[in-house]
Amino acid sequence: MKIAVRYYSKGGNTKKLADAIADALGTEAETVDRPLDERTDIVFLGSAVYANGVDESVKRFIRKNAGYIGTLYNFSTAAIAPSTYKQVKKVAEENGVAMSEREYHCKGSFLFLNPGCPTDGDITRAVAFAKLAYKDAE
Numbered sequence: 447m448k449i450a451v452r453y454y455s456k457g458g459n460t461k462k463l464a465d466a467i468a469d470a471l472g473t474e475a476e477t478v479d480r481p482l483d484e485r486t487d488i489v490f491l492g493s494a495v496y497a498n499g500v501d502e503s504v505k506r507f508i509r510k511n512a513g514y515i516g517t518l519y520n521f522s523t524a525a526i527a528p529s530t531y532k533q534v535k536k537v538a539e540e541n542g543v544a545m546s547e548r549e550y551h552c553k554g555s556f557l558f559l560n561p562g563c564p565t566d567g568d569i570t571r572a573v574a575f576a577k578l579a580y581k582d583a584e
């Protein structure tokens with residue numbers, strides 16, 4: 447089964463989750479600037495909330511790689527906002543990309559908010575999510 451992990455992270459919080467997920471599944475996490483080079487069964491896509499939105503590069507990744515994505519699995523961080531699931535799902539739907547309802551979201555540190563987040567526990571839970579996602583696809 448072909449797996450890929452892509453993320454966009456300004457400050458490193460979402461990257462922490464991406465790296466842990468990739469490591470647990472035996473692959474490398476890459477930024478959304480790296481296109482998929484072949485059909486990929488499971489694509490974990492990490493994003494964060496900036497000014498209530500998802501970075502344009504995340505949306506562009508879905509648009510440009512739609513034909514190669516088997517199932518998209520969302521994970522995200524934010525200081526206060528809920529997960530990026532709905533915003534990502536909208537773009538996935540517009541581009542005919544199947545997206546799992548299984549997702550992972552946790553708080554990320556921002557200025558004085560949520561120091562130390564994502565925590566080690568958050569990372570453990572992100573890895574558990576990824577392993578369940580892998581099982582879904584088996």
Ligand SMILES: Cc1cc2nc3c(=O)[nH]c(=O)nc-3n(C[C@H](O)[C@H](O)[C@H](O)COP(=O)(O)O)c2cc1C
Pocket residue numbers: 454455456457458459460461494495496497498499523524525526527528553554555556
């Ligand atoms: C420019 C900017 C804007 C942000 N806007 C929001 C926001 O509107 N709502 C929110 O909950 N968090 C907001 N945050 C906090 C981030 O969502 C949070 O720090 C997240 O973990 C950042 O992930 P990253 O370190 O992978 O970039 C913002 C952070 C930055 C840097």
